Amino acid sequence: MHRLLFLPIVGAALSLGPVSSVASPEVPPQRQAELIHLLKHDCGSCHGMRLEGGLGPALKPNRLQNWSPEQLAVTILYGRPGTPMPPWRPFLTDSEAFWLAQQLKQGLQ
Ligand code: HEC
Known part of the structure; x- marks a missing residue:
């Protein structure tokens, strides 16, 4: 239940940045390659x-x-308590989780 509290916070933080699915200036190409590897x-x-x-x-x-990409980013960052889905907050920034969520929505090749 308390996980829902994160939604507005993360949503607000994410909406501050430019939402571009092609080139995200917040996630440099080198880091994008690392994220795809991850x-x-x-x-x-x-x-x-x-x-x-x-x-x-x-x-x-x-x-x-x-x-939505925001909801997926929250799942990636905080995991699903009570399931094996772990939180990736220690390893990913909000922008990186959002970028990954966008890749998942688009589909990887
Ligand atoms: C230890 C196993 C494990 C790892 C590692 C893992 N996940 Fe998950 N993930 C799960 C499980 C299990 C669920 C389903 C949780 C549930 O029952 O709601 C899930 C759910 C999700 C969902 C929600 C999908 C849906 O349809 O409900 C997303 C998005 C997701 N994971 C992304 C990721 C990403 C991105 C990574 C890597 C950064 C990752 N997961 C790593 C086990 C894992």
Whole structure:
């Protein structure tokens, strides 16, 4: 329940930045490559190397269409308490989580 308290805070913080799915100035290209690596390996260990599901659900655009990028970023940052989905707050900034959420919404190649 208290997780919902984070939504307005993160939403407000995220909405301050430019929302561009192609080139995000807050996440430099070098870091973007690291994040994609993280997505395929660390996230992939539960969600599948191709994000088609495993211990965690598939992270494909059609499955995520009901979530906004902000909601997905909150899930990535804070995890899902009571499930194996861990919080990534220690490793990712808000912008980085939001960028990853946008990649998931678009679909990785
Ligand atoms: C230890 C296993 C594990 C790892 C590692 C993991 N996840 Fe998850 N993730 C889960 C599980 C299990 C769920 C489903 C939680 C639930 O039941 O609501 C989930 C749910 C999600 C969801 C919500 C999807 C939905 O349809 O409800 C997103 C988005 C997500 N994870 C992204 C990520 C990202 C991005 C990473 C890497 C930064 C990651 N996860 C790493 C286990 C994991």
